[in-house]
Amino acid sequence: MHPMLNIAVKAARNASLIITRASQDIGALTVRSKTYNDYVSEVDHAAEAAIIDTLREAYPTHAFLGEEGGVQGEDQENLWIIDPLDGTTNFLHGFPQYCVSIALQQRGKITQAVVYDPNRNDLFTATRGRGAFLNDRRIRVTNRIRLQESIIGTGFPFRDFAHLDAYMAMLKDMIKKTSGIRRPGSAALDLAYVAAGWFDGFWEIGLSKWDIAAGGLLVHEAGGLVGDFEGNESWLETGNIVAANPKVFEQMLQTLRPHLTDALKSPA
Numbered sequence: 502m503h504p505m506l507n508i509a510v511k512a513a514r515n516a517s518l519i520i521t522r523a524s525q526d527i528g529a530l531t532v533r534s535k536t537y538n539d540y541v542s543e544v545d546h547a548a549e550a551a552i553i554d555t556l557r558e559a560y561p562t563h564a565f566l567g568e569e570g571g572v573q574g575e576d577q578e579n580l581w582i583i584d585p586l587d588g589t590t591n592f593l594h595g596f597p598q599y600c601v602s603i604a605l606q607q608r609g610k611i612t613q614a615v616v617y618d619p620n621r622n623d624l625f626t627a628t629r630g631r632g633a634f635l636n637d638r639r640i641r642v643t644n645r646i647r648l649q650e651s652i653i654g655t656g657f658p659f660r661d662f663a664h665l666d667a668y669m670a671m672l673k674d675m676i677k678k679t680s681g682i683r684r685p686g687s688a689a690l691d692l693a694y695v696a697a698g699w700f701d702g703f704w705e706i707g708l709s710k711w712d713i714a715a716g717g718l719l720v721h722e723a724g725g726l727v728g729d730f731e732g733n734e735s736w737l738e739t740g741n742i743v744a745a746n747p748k749v750f751e752q753m754l755q756t757l758r759p760h761l762t763d764a765l766k767s768p769a
């Protein structure tokens with residue numbers, strides 16, 4: 502395993518110890534609402550601190566972008582992008598679908614990725630150019646050819662309803678044109694599932710960098726395609742993301758196309 506990936510795995514495991522301990526007594530947690538329907542607990546903060554401590558010990562000069570703490574450090578070349586607990590709403594309800602997501606961005610490219618699910622002990626990892634793995638076994642996207650036979654993951658809008666009408670129109674078409682839609686509630690794991698071939702594809706509107714940086718590399722390294730709703734590169738910036746095996750990717754773009762408002766198209 503690449504040494505930088507190794508440190509990221511150590512950081513993810515340290516965070517998951519905190520998360521798993523806290524999951525045994527959710528009622529005792531202090532929960533705060535960041536904005537409407539957007540909750541954060543002391544676990545999110547403690548897990549993020551544990552990740553940054555572990556990474557900083559190994560790489561004192563690197564910069565960090567964490568969901569809870571924002572940007573720390575000025576290194577433009579090495580930025581760790583961290584979601585300490587992806588799926589907080591699930592976690593706070595005891596619904597066992599959440600993970601830790603850590604990515605390293607170097608000179609604009611994501612080069613290392615870890616997504617760790619403490620409930621299933623699933624460790625998804627990737628290093629750019631070296632493939633994607635689940636617990637040390639190589640993973641690949643599916644080779645399903647038809648969208649009609651595919652299972653597609655998604656995320657519903659839940660705090661910002663600006664695109665709700667467009668989303669509902671997309672969902673309606675996807676329900677008709679696929680074998681089934683799933684909304685598990687952790688975007689980082691959804692992307693890992695595309696990489697592992699458990700989903701044929703995934704789409705969601707308006708995610709944040711920490712939700713998708715690691716998962717995007719997993720899909721890419723598993724032989725899948727990742728793009729914005731027009732198939733272009735802006736997905737990490739806009740958070741409008743489609744990820745799938747190459748055949749299904751094209752059919753997903755075609756299905757989404759009629760529902761794209763200007764705000765959902767690739768930036769000029």
Ligand code: IPD
Nearest residue numbers: 586587588589590656686687688
């Ligand atoms: C959320 C999850 C969810 C997705 C949301 C994300 P959080 O992350 O990934 O699946 O639908 O858009 O914000 O807030 O639990 O880290």
Ligand code: CA
Nearest residue numbers: 584587588712
């Ligand atoms: Ca998240």
Ligand code: CA
Nearest residue numbers: 568584586587
């Ligand atoms: Ca989070």
